[in-house]
Amino acid sequence: MKGHRIAGPLSILLGFINACIGLAWAGRKIAIAGYTVFSLLVWIVVLSLVFWKKKRNMRRQAANSTAAQNFRDGQTYAAPTNPPAYPGIAMQNMDSRPAEYYSVQPNKP
Numbered sequence: 001m002k003g004h005r006i007a008g009p010l011s012i013l014l015g016f017i018n019a020c021i022g023l024a025w026a027g028r029k030i031a032i033a034g035y036t037v038f039s040l041l042v043w044i045v046v047l048s049l050v051f052w053k054k055k056r057n058m059r060r061q062a063a064n065s066t067a068a069q070n071f072r073d074g075q076t077y078a079a080p081t082n083p084p085a086y087p088g089i090a091m092q093n094m095d096s097r098p099a100e101y102y103s104v105q106p107n108k109p
Helices: 003-023 027-062 066-074
Strands: none
Touching: 003 027
8 A cells, every 4th residue: 555655646747757758759849838837736736635635634533532522522631639759859748838938928817
């Protein structure tokens, strides 16, 4: 399948080149310009359709994902209650620091 994806467009490109060479050997200089413009337009249309199809498929895959289905169903993501432990990093409660640590003094009731 990968070989066909490469060989197909390559053979079409070689066919366009072959047609230009054939027109040059036939002495049809004006026809070469017209054929070149036509072939460029064909390539632009084909590549635009290929990119559009890939973009549409990516959007469809995203719309059919589990996260999108949960969003449509109204479910929310519940974060874990205990954060993972990171070795070498001490977990501190911010409230346990002295008031001098803060640049602004906390409100006292």
